[in-house]
Amino acid sequence: xxxxxxxxxxxxxxxxxxxxxxxxxxxxxxxALGLAxxxxxxxxxxxxxIPGLTWLRTDSIEGGNxxxxxxxxxxxxxxxxxxxxxxxGLAGLLDLGYIxxxxxxxxxxxxxxxxNSPVVKWIQQEFNLPPTWAVTWAICLFIAIVLTMxxxxxxxxxxxxxxxxxxxxxxxxxxxxxRIVARNATGLTNGPVGISAIPGPEGAPSADNKVFGLIDxxxxxxxxxxxxxxxxxxxxxxxxxxxxxxWLAVREDEDAAAVMGVYPFKFKLWAFAIGAALGGLSGFxxxxxxxxxxxxxxxxxxxILFVAMVVVGGxxxxxxxxxxxxxxxxxxxxxxxxxxxxxxxxGLAMVLVMILRxxxxxxxxxxxxxxxxxxxxxxxAPAHV
Amino acid sequence: xxxxxxxxxxxxxxxxGLSKGAIYALIALGYxxxxxxxxxxxxxxxxxxxxxxxxxxxxxTQLGVQNNPPVGQAILFLVxxxxxxxxxxxxxxxxxERIAYRPLxxxxxxxxxxxxxxxxxxxxxxxxxxxxxPKLLGGVLPEAFGRPRQIVGMPTIIQQETLFxxxxxxxxxxxxxxxxxAVAMMAVLDWFINRTRYGRGVRAVAQNPETAALMGVNxxxxxxxxxxxxxxxxxxxxxxWSMRFGFTQNSIGFVLGLKAxxxxxxxxxxxxxxxxxxxxxxxxxxVYGATLxxxxxxxxxxxxxxxxxxxxxxxxxxxxxxxxxxx
Numbered sequence: 001x002x003x004x005x006x007x008x009x010x011x012x013x014x015x016x017x018x019x020x021x022x023x024x025x026x027x028x029x030x031x032a033l034g035l036a037x038x039x040x041x042x043x044x045x046x047x048x049x050i051p052g053l054t055w056l057r058t059d060s061i062e063g064g065n066x067x068x069x070x071x072x073x074x075x076x077x078x079x080x081x082x083x084x085x086x087x088x089g090l091a092g093l094l095d096l097g098y099i100x101x102x103x104x105x106x107x108x109x110x111x112x113x114x115x116n117s118p119v120v121k122w123i124q125q126e127f128n129l130p131p132t133w134a135v136t137w138a139i140c141l142f143i144a145i146v147l148t149m150x151x152x153x154x155x156x157x158x159x160x161x162x163x164x165x166x167x168x169x170x171x172x173x174x175x176x177x178x179r180i181v182a183r184n185a186t187g188l189t190n191g192p193v194g195i196s197a198i199p200g201p202e203g204a205p206s207a208d209n210k211v212f213g214l215i216d217x218x219x220x221x222x223x224x225x226x227x228x229x230x231x232x233x234x235x236x237x238x239x240x241x242x243x244x245x246x247w248l249a250v251r252e253d254e255d256a257a258a259v260m261g262v263y264p265f266k267f268k269l270w271a272f273a274i275g276a277a278l279g280g281l282s283g284f285x286x287x288x289x290x291x292x293x294x295x296x297x298x299x300x301x302x303x304i305l306f307v308a309m310v311v312v313g314g315x316x317x318x319x320x321x322x323x324x325x326x327x328x329x330x331x332x333x334x335x336x337x338x339x340x341x342x343x344x345x346x347g348l349a350m351v352l353v354m355i356l357r358x359x360x361x362x363x364x365x366x367x368x369x370x371x372x373x374x375x376x377x378x379x380x381a382p383a384h385v
Numbered sequence: 386x387x388x389x390x391x392x393x394x395x396x397x398x399x400x401x402g403l404s405k406g407a408i409y410a411l412i413a414l415g416y417x418x419x420x421x422x423x424x425x426x427x428x429x430x431x432x433x434x435x436x437x438x439x440x441x442x443x444x445x446t447q448l449g450v451q452n453n454p455p456v457g458q459a460i461l462f463l464v465x466x467x468x469x470x471x472x473x474x475x476x477x478x479x480x481x482e483r484i485a486y487r488p489l490x491x492x493x494x495x496x497x498x499x500x501x502x503x504x505x506x507x508x509x510x511x512x513x514x515x516x517x518x519p520k521l522l523g524g525v526l527p528e529a530f531g532r533p534r535q536i537v538g539m540p541t542i543i544q545q546e547t548l549f550x551x552x553x554x555x556x557x558x559x560x561x562x563x564x565x566x567a568v569a570m571m572a573v574l575d576w577f578i579n580r581t582r583y584g585r586g587v588r589a590v591a592q593n594p595e596t597a598a599l600m601g602v603n604x605x606x607x608x609x610x611x612x613x614x615x616x617x618x619x620x621x622x623x624x625x626w627s628m629r630f631g632f633t634q635n636s637i638g639f640v641l642g643l644k645a646x647x648x649x650x651x652x653x654x655x656x657x658x659x660x661x662x663x664x665x666x667x668x669x670x671x672v673y674g675a676t677l678x679x680x681x682x683x684x685x686x687x688x689x690x691x692x693x694x695x696x697x698x699x700x701x702x703x704x705x706x707x708x709x710x711x712x
Contacts, residue, residue, distance in 0.1 A: 158696045165426040173688030344512035350505025
């Protein structure tokens with residue numbers, strides 16, 4: 001049975017690699033044309049009406065969800081996956097508290113942008129501002145990114161000296177701390193009551209919002225996918241820069257990297273800060289689309305889902321993790337009958353992928369080679385624990 | 386800040402903390418044993434504990450236990466509970482090892498992969514007990530499994546009563562039983578590891594797996610042994626938990642597991658006596674902290690303790706030692 005799965009899996013990966021090779025063999029302008037077509041398709045996706053493909057739409061099933069809304073969730077999860085991939089896939093730091101950054105991003109737009117937030121009310125009183133005053137959405141975006149980067153550094157500074165497992169557990173604790181603080185610091189976050197009237201680009205949700213309202217999710221999806229494309233481009237540049245190579249060096253062997261003159265702590269901290277900023281951006285979009293947040297939306301299970309997206313998709317490979325994110329966000333919506341079992345399926349998928357194909361569904365070429373080396377070592381010398 | 390409250394009832398809070406910490410310590414042993422030998426954090430250990438509490442729950446509801454049974458029956462139920470919980474937890478731990486960890490060890494997988502597998506397994510167990518089993522057994526065990534994903538109460542086996550009072554510190558029978566039972570279990574385990582032939586094998590593998598293998602220690606058997614031992618301790622903890630708090634839930638393991646892990650790190654992961662010390666210390670700190678601030682900050686206190694300990698004394702209070710123990 002397992003051998004059968006293995007051989008089918010090998011064929012699947014063989015096909016993937018041959019597609020990849022063919023893509024790389026294309027000339028520059030052919031690639032550019034292909035990319036442009038793909039991006040255009042991404043923007044067309046919420047309107048999807050091509051016969052034969054419409055069964056993809058989540059609203060084509062009974063009781064199904066708004067298709068554009070599901071696409072929006074997919075897009076912000078892809079953003080999360082890209083950010084977490086910087087931390088887990090590139091720098092090799094298992095961060096189980098990523099939900100903390102997501103929550104900080106969401107709370108920064110809520111706390112500064114909503115007229116219902118205690119922070120805004122305090123500012124209004126202090127500076128004699130009208131009761132309709134709140135920080136503009138675009139400035140909230142800036143605040144969200146700055147706050148999450150700072151919190152990434154604050155979490156990383158004391159904990160990045162730890163390695164592997166320890167770091168994972170400490171970050172898990174961090175995610176919980178953020179959630180509990182959001183729940184208990186009633187004077188700051190309204191506690192379990194949550195914060196409503198979180199603004200979008202056109203201000204708080206109301207009948208005046210022509211484009212970014214509560215009902216139509218399409219503009220929200222287009223906004224999110226634009227952020228995703230920009231971030232994919234930026235992170236890709238980063239990956240191939242000096243910083244990206246330093247991350248890979250630190251991931252493979254911290255001590256060797258240090259000997260070679262790469263200061264691991266600095267680069268790990270960078271990875272944490274950049275990853276955090278992306279998580280914060282994603283949380284920011286989530287908060288402003290939802291228009292209401294409360295602490296229960298940021299539980300540890302979601303953090304584990306984020307990790308699952310990265311490792312199931314293919315840690316270290318941006319296409320892989322994006323695919324993982326889309327699958328884990330989309331499948332439960334499309335197949336609603338098994339939506340109850342989604343966590344069970346995620347758990348099983350994580351175990352199976354780790355045992356059968358630790359490099360994920362779409363392996364990064366580099367990482368696949370590394371794991372092969374390890375397997376070869378294991379063949380040569382009998383495994384010692 | 387409620388300093389007066391804390392100082393006024395210092396003794397009471399210490400006793401509360403000790404009996405809570407004793408349970409953490411028992412769970413912490415599972416982390417410490419596995420880490421000591423395999424250098425691996427068995428993230429799914431918290432679910433081993435959860436399975437134990439459900440085993441106790443199912444046993445008691447199947448036996449039709451009523452609240453406050455007569456003493457003779459109560460003892461019988463407790464002993465049966467201990468056996469069943471230890472078997473269930475030990476079996477779960479062993480199954481985890483065989484199904485998930487062994488194939489990975491064969492492949493010489495990096496530690497991160499072990500951890501992710503463990504996280505996946507832990508999700509699977511939580512869902513099995515929250516979603517799948519209630520649906521499968523809904524008809525058979527209506528009381529225990531009627532409400533998936535919710536807190537399920539258990540019958541009270543021993544009514545909490547004040548045994549004796551020192552100053553203004555009241556010590557209840559349950560607190561005493563929990564504390565004594567936990568310390569006794571740990572003493573037995575300590576004796577087992579330090580004095581028996583099997584324990585010597587465990588220490589040998591912890592110290593140096595290759596040399597131990599050359600000396601004829603069956604490594605696989607040692608690894609199975611430590612998983613089972615950790616599971617049994619978690620089962621005992623599950624029984625004590627059921628006795629003291631009287632409820633369970635499919636997601637009960639998450640926070641408790643983190644706290645037990647904190648206890649293990651606090652005492653020096655890989656160190657059995659450290660786990661006891663760390664558990665008791667964490668229990669006390671938590672109760673003090675909850676009194677000082679407010680009880681809803683309790684979980685934060687444990688995590689902050691974890692971060693502070695790892696920052697300033699990553700090897701814990703007593704340091705790692707399963708491997709360095711006298712042979």
